[in-house]
Amino acid sequence: MTTSTPTQLRKPYVTPYAEENLGLPLAFEWADGAPRLTYRDALPQEWMFGALWARCGTARTGKILWNLVHTLRQRRCMMRGLCRVCGESATDPDTGRVWWILPSALADGFRSPWPTAHPPTCKACVGEALASCPYLRREVPVVCTAGDYTPVAVLANLYGQDDDGRVVETRHQIPVGLGESHLLNRALATQLIVQVSDLQPVA
Numbered sequence: 001m002t003t004s005t006p007t008q009l010r011k012p013y014v015t016p017y018a019e020e021n022l023g024l025p026l027a028f029e030w031a032d033g034a035p036r037l038t039y040r041d042a043l044p045q046e047w048m049f050g051a052l053w054a055r056c057g058t059a060r061t062g063k064i065l066w067n068l069v070h071t072l073r074q075r076r077c078m079m080r081g082l083c084r085v086c087g088e089s090a091t092d093p094d095t096g097r098v099w100w101i102l103p104s105a106l107a108d109g110f111r112s113p114w115p116t117a118h119p120p121t122c123k124a125c126v127g128e129a130l131a132s133c134p135y136l137r138r139e140v141p142v143v144c145t146a147g148d149y150t151p152v153a154v155l156a157n158l159y160g161q162d163d164d165g166r167v168v169e170t171r172h173q174i175p176v177g178l179g180e181s182h183l184l185n186r187a188l189a190t191q192l193i194v195q196v197s198d199l200q201p202v203a
């Protein structure tokens, strides 16, 4: 595995660009007898796992916003086991296991399943990710492979309405379990959290 610092950093697949930032015309509607967060011009595909998802463009042009995460590309990585850096499959063709860098030491070693919002990193991109990702430089990253992963929650902002009926944010970036429908109705999901299991350290 190489850990050399590349002279020309690639723009990671999950990193957003300023031009991909879209307006969010949020509103509440009644659905199945309860208020539900929506867009005034919502499309059915903007819900997934019971939550409305943050709208964003997909052009990948313009000023890159380091340290932020592109909602739809992060979700795609998590659902398909794609690499956060190059966007290709992070499954090792030799073992069928998915390469993953977890940002800090695991509390229970490698024994327990582990929830994370960080997408996989393919074997070829591990060195570059360790050298360049800001969140990995802050922690003591653990390189491992996972035998399985499954969606368990979303990272979301919660919304309500004030006395004048305006839509206001009430909680910022909290995890909401996929079974918590009363919270999912008020959630604007920004990242998918999966539980990685059958973890093995990479020597």
Ligand SMILES: [Zn+2]
Pocket (backbone or CB within 6 Å): 083, 084, 085, 086, 087, 088, 121, 122, 123, 124, 125
């Ligand atoms: Zn990669």
